[in-house]
Amino acid sequence: MKTVLEARDLSVERSGKRVLDGVSFSVTEGEVFALLGGNGAGKSTTLLTFLGFLPPVSGLVQVNGKAPAEDIAAARRAIAYLPEAATLYGHLTARENLRYFLSLARMRPQAEPIEAALDQVSLQPDARGRQLSSYSKGMRQKVAIALALLREAPILLLDEPTSGLDPVAIDEFHGLIRLLAGAGRSVLMVTHDVYGACQVAGRIGLLRHGQMVGSFTAPAGGRIETEAVHAAFAGRVPA
Amino acid sequence: MKRPSSLLREAWLLSRDRAAIFWLALALALSVFSVASGVEEVRYQRGELAKLIELDEADRNAELARQSDWGGAAYYAFHLTYDPPSDLSFAALGQRESAAWKHRIRMLSLEGQIHEADAPNPELALAGRIDFSFVAAYLAPLLVIFLLYDLRSGERAAGRMELLTATAGRAESPWRMRAAMRIGALAGCVLLPLGIGGSVMGAPVAGLLLMSMAVVLHVLVWWALVALADRLSVASTTQLSILVGGWLLLAVLVPATGRILVERAIPVPSGAEILLAQREAVNAAWDLPKEQTMIPFIERHPEWAEHSQIDAGFDWKWYYAFQQVGDQSAEDISAAYTRGRLKRDEAARLSAWLSPPAFLERYLQSLAGTDVRSVIAYEQSVRDFHAELRSFYYARLFPGQDFRIAEAAGLPEYSPAR
Known part of the structure; x- marks a missing residue:
């Protein structure tokens, strides 16, 4: 290996x-x-x-x-990095955060994989369009995990x-x-x-x-x- | 391909940042207000001048028609002198707020007429108008600070710094693009109204470009200062305090201290002193033997020595001679006043190197022709014109020529330098 x-x-x-x-x-x-x-x-x-x-x-x-x-x-x-208590942007929604960070990683953010990643971390669909400032700590962590998944880094x-x-x-x-x-x-x-x-x-x-x-x-x-x-x-x- | 996408990404993020949008909207509103206020003031000044120019000739012709000798014509005929606002002065009103830009002068002692002019609302002039140069020089740096101070420190405090940097892949990304986006947006908000105001006023493109480049450079200087403060790696609030303190130092304390030091180091007589010296000489002349007045006059104008005999009663030759002697007695103090102002201006120019806002303000005023040198140049043009008037009238008064209205059409006409 x-x-x-x-x-x-x-x-x-x-x-x-x-x-x-x-x-x-x-x-x-x-x-x-x-x-x-x-x-x-x-x-x-x-x-x-x-x-x-x-x-x-x-x-x-x-x-x-x-x-x-x-x-x-x-x-x-x-590397896809998930920091401790990752604080993504509170004034952006989950989808917007993911789009921004994926674009920062020079990836083309597509709606379908974003929704799939959010499904994988079990973030409720009705919460995905809300600003992260209204999320619990666990919900924010789920979005950060989804980001790590979407990075597709080895x-x-x-x-x-x-x-x-x-x-x-x-x-x-x-x-x-x-x-x-x-x-x-x-x-x-x-x-x-x-x-x-x-x-x-x-x-x-x-x-x-x-x-x-x-x-x-x-x-x-x-x-x-x-x-x-x-x-x-x-x-x-x-x- | 990378650059446009990162540009769009950061532009999008900026569009979602309410605080940044607030500061940019404020920048736009301040710039619009300052440019509109400058345009209104210049239009007012141009309107006033247009009215006065129209009335000037009619008033003079009416007075001249009533006269029977050259002495009376010289006494009653007023001439408008003026310094019209340049096409760029809407952006930097400068000295036009406090110094007189129009006079009605006649053949009497000139110095008093120059320094007796009305200053419109001196209290307002003291406070200063919020013109474009003030917004660009003093307020834009504050907006740069508010837009950039927590760009990195805020991310550090939020615990996002490593995530952002690691995700972006490079050490500097996305900070430069993010800061550049904000600086570009700020420059756009500040300069857009300038461009619109300039096109409304018919300002020269080259002048507007120079002004814009100076403003952009100034904003970049403040960006560099914010970047320097960011290297301290302190909390956002501490960084904000340091930067606002720096702004107070460079925009308020340094110029104010510089002004106090310059004023103390270079004493300048006041306009009132000139007025007093000239008035005392003129008033004293009434009590002096006429011949005593004519001596200093003939020393200056030996060409009229043959015609310097004065009648026993009132004689216009003597009257205008003592008016000129009044100017001669105030000559030294008037020259000292001009020299002192120029020296102070030069010292202020040097001290402005220590204050980017003062430097920019001075530069914009020099481009707009509203600086101290422009005021002094205008005053000199009034003196030159007055000298032409004296030559015209002396050539008729001293040889004792009869007044002919047709000849009065050859009176010199004031034409402004611009």
């Missing part, structure tokens, strides 16, 4: 403080990799480094075999993607991620939701204070055991 994302002995600093310290992992084509960690563990920093927003102080970071800084446009074209970087979603929507989202991975798209999601990570990820990396302290791999045809990950996450057992 081709490696699409790779961090090797990666260290990153923000405002003079080391946030990632010697982190190594890789994501292959069609794989869902979850980075699990508490607040301040360095999860979002990892995503921003892949996107070329933060340069590594040491080590290596690669998207499709190239450092993002080498060809920032190519790296970002290959790699998805998802930052706390289920934040604000209700349990039904979370289950639907997990199904969607599995579907995308099955279609060959690679997903790197960072989360502190142990249960969610175990539901979708083929592998899980445990991040603590900027260091990778453990990893879990799903058995063939099965899922990673939630209890084991939870125990390691909580520090009850060594990861």
Whole structure:
């Protein structure tokens, strides 16, 4: 399997403080990799480094075999990014937001795929023409997920993607991620939701204070055991 | 293909931004108001001049018809002098708000007549009119600030910065296009009424283009300042405070301080001082022996020395001689007044390099011919014309020629420089 994302002995600093310290992992084509960690563990920093927003102080970071800084446009074209608590434009409707961002990504926004993506994230049809300022947090998150889907990028970087979603929507989202991975798209999601990570990820990396302290791999045809990950996450057992 | 689509995309986004639309509508309304007010003022001035020009000759001819000697003709015949507004002055009224642009002069001492002129509503002139130059120089920068200050910082605060940048693919996109779209829309809103006003007034295209280019450059300077402030990566409200503070500094404090420093460094006598000096000399002449008045006059006009004998009673030669001596006694102070104004103007020109709004305002006024130099040039044209009048009348008064109405048709006529 081709490696699409790779961090090797990666260290990153923000405002003079080391946030990632010697982190190594890789994501292959069609794989869902979850980075699990508490607040301040360095999860979002990892995503921003892949996107070329933060340069590594040491080590290596690669998207499709190239450092993002080498060809920032190519790296970002290959990635659909869903930031944590993504705030799209409140004065635009869901459809308008999607049209704007797709056009920004130099895609031709068509009505049909937009409606299909909004169907996939189960956003009620009557809400799609309303301004996002009238949406709940979960509804806004659904629109942002729809945007990530519409980008048709081979790699998805998802930052706390289920934040604000209700349990039904979370289950639907997990199904969607599995579907995308099955279609060959690679997903790197960072989360502190142990249960969610175990539901979708083929592998899980445990991040603590900027260091990778453990990893879990799903058995063939099965899922990673939630209890084991939870125990390691909580520090009850060594990861 | 990329550029038009990103242009349309950002134009569409701008059309959905109510705050931006409000600022652009305000820019359009201010520009329309300022241009309309300038056009109305110039039309008023042109109308006044047309009426006065028509009345001037008729009034003078009526007075001349009643006269029996050249002294009386010179005393009663008034001549209109005027500085007509240029075709661009609707955009920058400048000194025309406070300085006199028309006079009715006659053969008496001139300096008093120049500085005695009426200034229409001095309180209004003090406050200044909201003309196009004021809108472009002082208000447009504020609108640039309001349109651009949170373009990036607002996105940072909303948590959209990384999403937008990552989606766009490049580091700078879509900021430049977004800012350029707003700046272009603002320039359009400010300049469209100028173009319409210019075509209504028959203004020269080259002048309008120069004005437009200057306004665009000015707006670009403020865009650069906003971009500079954006590099501080502070919150939107902090950035707004910094930029409004910068506007206050460059548009209010620097010009005001510059004016105070220039006025202190370059003392200029007032028009009233000139008037007083000239009046005192003229009034004193009535109590002096006539010969004493004629001495300084003949020093200036030796060509009339042979004809300088004065009758014992009232003599027009003596009367006009002491009027001229009155001007001669105010000559130094009048020259100092003109020199001082020019020096102050030069100092103000230099200090305007520190204030883009003051610089633009001065440039627009110079294009419109409403600056200090234009006022001084007009005053000089009045002095030149008055000198022609004196030559005409002296050539008839001193040799003691009889008054002939037909000869009065050869009186010099004032023709404005533009």
